[in-house]
Amino acid sequence: MKPEISGYFLEGIDGFGPSPESSDSVKIMGNFDDPLNLTIQFQGGAQFKVDMSELNNNPYQEAYYQDREVLIISTKCPGCFAFRYIGNISWPMGVAPGTFTMPVGRSELNPPGGLLDTGCPNNCWDDAICTFIQIKQYWLDTTGNPGDYPSLNLTVGQDGYLGLPYTLYLTGIDALTGSTTHMPIALNVENLQFQYIGDFDYDGLTDPSTDWNNANWTINSGDDAATRQAKFDLIRRIRMVRIWVLGRTERPYVSVSGTPSSNIHVYRRPAIANSPASSQDDRYRRFLLESTSNVRNLSLNLYNTGNVY
Numbered sequence: 001m002k003p004e005i006s007g008y009f010l011e012g013i014d015g016f017g018p019s020p021e022s023s024d025s026v027k028i029m030g031n032f033d034d035p036l037n038l039t040i041q042f043q044g045g046a047q048f049k050v051d052m053s054e055l056n057n058n059p060y061q062e063a064y065y066q067d068r069e070v071l072i073i074s075t076k077c078p079g080c081f082a083f084r085y086i087g088n089i090s091w092p093m094g095v096a097p098g099t100f101t102m103p104v105g106r107s108e109l110n111p112p113g114g115l116l117d118t119g120c121p122n123n124c125w126d127d128a129i130c131t132f133i134q135i136k137q138y139w140l141d142t143t144g145n146p147g148d149y150p151s152l153n154l155t156v157g158q159d160g161y162l163g164l165p166y167t168l169y170l171t172g173i174d175a176l177t178g179s180t181t182h183m184p185i186a187l188n189v190e191n192l193q194f195q196y197i198g199d200f201d202y203d204g205l206t207d208p209s210t211d212w213n214n215a216n217w218t219i220n221s222g223d224d225a226a227t228r229q230a231k232f233d234l235i236r237r238i239r240m241v242r243i244w245v246l247g248r249t250e251r252p253y254v255s256v257s258g259t260p261s262s263n264i265h266v267y268r269r270p271a272i273a274n275s276p277a278s279s280q281d282d283r284y285r286r287f288l289l290e291s292t293s294n295v296r297n298l299s300l301n302l303y304n305t306g307n308v309y
Helices: 003-008 052-056 225-235
Strands: 010-013 025-030 038-044 047-050 069-073 081-085 088-090 098-101 128-132 134-141 167-173 180-187 189-198 238-248 286-294
Touching: 003 225, 025 189, 038 052, 047 052, 047 128, 134 189, 167 189
Parallel strands: none
Antiparallel strands: 010 025, 025 134, 038 047, 038 128, 047 098, 069 081, 069 128, 088 098, 134 167, 167 180, 189 238, 238 286
């Protein structure tokens, strides 16, 4: 990927859900499914010209591009990029260059860092790279109350949202409609926690896993250039994400034989990361899954074409 935007492909949220669990969320952006690597030319307004040879190198029919989210990255001006969608396409196949109409970005699910148009001069968009982009957010609904997650604009029974407590979701953008969809992944998940591993103090050594720092890591649209760069540099240093998923039985046990030790945390919610433990046994049996995923920020191929940059 281009190093100057690598900090925008991952965004954590510490305490995305309400207490007492205060479950976390993570949002990632990338080209996960369909490869696309187009070179486009700016024509003015929202119009971009696409050469026929570029279109012929990609295995898609004309209608396939319609309403798809794309990331446009300048090859002339480092740091210039824009999150857009292809609102209209037009080209006489095999005869002349095609045209993509791409109004300013439309997405019901805000991408990491917002990815607002960086306001580059028009000539920065000549020979720009255009690639499909997708946003995925993993989060846990511990209450079944849509008002507890205002950033997702939830309505029970719509776009896949069930309104059931302790449901793990994958939220993304539907490629056909451009609307947000919420895919239930698992029921009876009580807690979801993420921590991040990297060299955040610049001493050349990997630091212990730490929670996402909402105030000092999350890139906001109102940040000045220096603040944005400082956050960007820290996010870019993340190399691994530590993941905890805590499941529990659908119903509590009717009774418990004997007196279980208060230290085993089988029948009460345990402390995970910065999510505190419950102080009461509730007779639910729990199962904790832990994993660590690598984040290879400097070797990912954004365009999904088989090359490594």
